[in-house]
Amino acid sequence: MDDEFELGREHAQQRDDATDVMVRDRFYLPDDLYLDGNSLGPLSTDAEESLEHVLDEWRELGIRGWTDGDPSWFHYGERLGERLAPMVGAREDEVVVANSTTINIHTLIGTFLDRCAREGRGQKVVVNDLDFPTDHYAIRSQLRTRNLDPDEHLVVVESRDGRTIRKDDIAAALDAHDDVGIVFMPSVLYRSGQLFDLKSITDLAHEHDAYAGFDLAHSAGVIPHSLADDGVDFAVWCHYKYLNAGPGAIAGLYVHRDYHGETPALAGWWGHDKETQFEMRTTYTPATSAGAWQTGTIPVLSAAPLLGVLDIVDDVGIERLREQSLALTDYFMYLVDERLPECSIGTPREQSRRGGHVAVEHEEAYRITEALKERGVVGDFRPPNVVRLCPSPLYVGFEDVWNAVELLREIIDGREYEQFAERDGGVT
The missing domain is CATH 3.90.1150.10 (Aspartate Aminotransferase, domain 1)
Incomplete structure (x- = not known):
């Protein structure tokens, strides 16, 4: 070098x-030198234009924007998911824009813990001690909801140097616990910037009969992924860092096609099957795509800047x-x-x-x-x-x-x- x-x-x-x-x-x-894009990316002219476009639609169409917007607001999360899918190496129906990163961790960890219980798998979750704290907060909450003691069911892989996590230590944690159901790791550690090998960790989890999930917050938009080919089961990420979609921008998630049709742990009306959503049935029917993991109505103004930013990423x-x-x-x-x-x-x-x-x-x-x-x-x-x-x-x-x-x-x-x-x- x-x-x-x-x-x-x-x-x-x-x-x-x-x-x-x-x-x-x-x-x-x-600022003169803006070197904080891994925390909050700056505004782009493209994001500004796509936000203004939605504001114009709101002004001119009112409620008709849900059907007549471009793209229609009703399918906004799915359309953005289709745009994002190549960036993370997924099929179009495996990605949706929805919720916040923490809510997505809640619903996906909860969903796969429920699968573990139904399938007779273990219900421990392997994480690491250098994770961003919200990951642990959400996972511990989902464990408590299922009457599982977080102190017993959250297996924390410790760092040897305070900077990085070794794959063989993840393997050792799996070997030491025969009741692990989920391995949940970041793609990149938020403090040191260590990049994990997602495929090898996924393979390791699957070898131990566990699901593999990842938090891509510090890689989405700057590192290409191949989630589907790598066999990753689920993933979450935000869009306000390298993807420059604005403070508190709506988040993204990926769910492998094998699990489409599953009822999410946090079911909401926006994840209902779109064809029958407005029949207002009291029984939930999940969309047969990653769209099922949407909860409440998509915040279109929060999602709109991402549409413009993706034009930049596609151009480059x-x-x-x-x-x-x-x-x-x-x-x-x-x-x-x-x-x-x-x-x-x-x-x-x-x-x-x-x-x-x-x-x-x-x-x-x-x-x-x-x-x-x-x-x-x-x-x-x-x-x-x-x-x-x-x-x-x-x-x-x-x-x-x-x-x-x-x-x-x-x-x-x-x-x-x-x-x-x-x-x-x-x-x-």
Whole structure:
């Protein structure tokens, strides 16, 4: 990797000149260097236009938008699911846009726990101790709902280094418990950026007669997946990070075709069979697609920006986005190694084990993050010592990465972080 790069701004500029992946002119960037797209992507002109389109439909059509909108609001979640399916490697009817990520974890974990009970499988769920907390909150809640003690039924694989999870430790957890029903892992760890091998974990789960589910929050939109071919049973993700669909944007989910027709754990009228939905039957009939896992009426205004963003992703291509993301994070780590010896990299170096952001570690990570913001560089802090910086390939280039590392150098040399108070909670 290192022999591909050189120090100096000119090299970064040459790299930018040689690529046509970045489409910065289609985004509104609120800061000088916006490196927080793994938390909240910025607004694009495409998302703005698709939202305005729905507002126009609401204004001009009123309730007729449910049938006469383009696409019709009644099928909005399914149409977006069809657009998303190639990005995650699924068939069109296996993906739907619905709910929030946490609600999707609730309904899918609950659904597969119920299957486990019917099929006589174990009802323990294997997770890991570096997961984003909401995953555990939702799973523990679903276990309690079924009178299963979360302390006994949630099997937590511990990290050996506080940064990564080893596959052989997941295997050891499965070997140690013969009553596991579900393995639920992230695609990318939110703190360190470790990328998991979804196929190998799926195969491992299936070998132990368990279902395999994944949280793709930190990979959807920047890493291509092949969920159907890999045999993944179910997955969830959000759209406000790399897919830039807005704060609190509606989430997405995937359910393998083998389970279509299943009654979801959180059944709601929007997941009812569309042909008979407005017959208002009191008995629930699930849609025979991933659409069954919708609950309440789709929030069209929350979903609309995603329609525009997908035009950008389709124009660039998810494979090219991944290639550019890897080059940018390679370059980021190279510069940190060369220019910031007092910092360490918490992100795996191998491309096959790395997501789209870089975890820069320093004992003053929180105050350094605040100093970066003061200088117009927006990243975020994750305890205990990580400055997360994300060169999202749609609007961040090599020169941006070079500038960010040079500003880090200045902040550390000048001890600029000392003007900021120690962390006392709050949003980071």
